[in-house]
Amino acid sequence: MIRTLKLVCAECKETFNAEGLIYYRENFISRDFQDVELVCSKCHQAWIDKWKVKSAEFKELHDNLYVNLELEDGTYFEELDCTPMDEHEIVALGVDSPDEAQKAIYKIYHAWDLERKANIFERCDFKDEFMRTTFSCATYSGEAYEDVAFRFTMNGDMQTEVPVPDYIKEQVAEAYEIYMMIHQTK
Numbered sequence: 001m002i003r004t005l006k007l008v009c010a011e012c013k014e015t016f017n018a019e020g021l022i023y024y025r026e027n028f029i030s031r032d033f034q035d036v037e038l039v040c041s042k043c044h045q046a047w048i049d050k051w052k053v054k055s056a057e058f059k060e061l062h063d064n065l066y067v068n069l070e071l072e073d074g075t076y077f078e079e080l081d082c083t084p085m086d087e088h089e090i091v092a093l094g095v096d097s098p099d100e101a102q103k104a105i106y107k108i109y110h111a112w113d114l115e116r117k118a119n120i121f122e123r124c125d126f127k128d129e130f131m132r133t134t135f136s137c138a139t140y141s142g143e144a145y146e147d148v149a150f151r152f153t154m155n156g157d158m159q160t161e162v163p164v165p166d167y168i169k170e171q172v173a174e175a176y177e178i179y180m181m182i183h184q185t186k
């Protein structure tokens with residue numbers, strides 16, 4: 001049986017002609033072909049045009065990420081739920097948005113994420129040699145120290161053979177505590 005489907009846009013309600021491809025609204029509820037919400041190319045283009053990202057400011061609250069998002073046309077979303085997906089280099093949003101916009105937002109997110117992690121360790125390793133323990137570490141911004149000998153004084157202060165900033169010392173001390181715990185139980 002061959003049936004007919006009229007191409008009617010769910011947005012502007014007008015009939016349209018498809019030029020090689022059909023846009024439709026993703027909707028996991030529609031099971032029947034008739035229920036699929038088609039979108040004409042004019043309305044699709046309007047959607048793409050609307051989603052020109054002007055600015056995106058991120059903040060993390062209770063392990064959830066939110067974005068204050070402004071579009072070029074002045075549309076503003078406050079504290080929109082968002083999820084960065086590094087493997088696809090997009091930020092998935094809690095509202096309908098084109099891939100291009102999600103990619104643009106990911107670029108802004110990535111820069112923000114690197115900046116906030118700039119001073120945080122990406123790696124930290126220890127080496128125990130006779131009478132000498134050294135650490136090697138690097139932060140997300142690429143600041144690195146290799147094989148730096150250190151020790152703790154009687155009152156718990158950390159001394160290093162070359163000067164390192166306090167934020168490095170603090171993270172080395174934390175990492176070393178964990179290292180010792182693992183090491184001693186072996």
Ligand SMILES: [Zn+2]
Pocket residue numbers: 009010011012013014039040041042043044
């Ligand atoms: Zn339309």
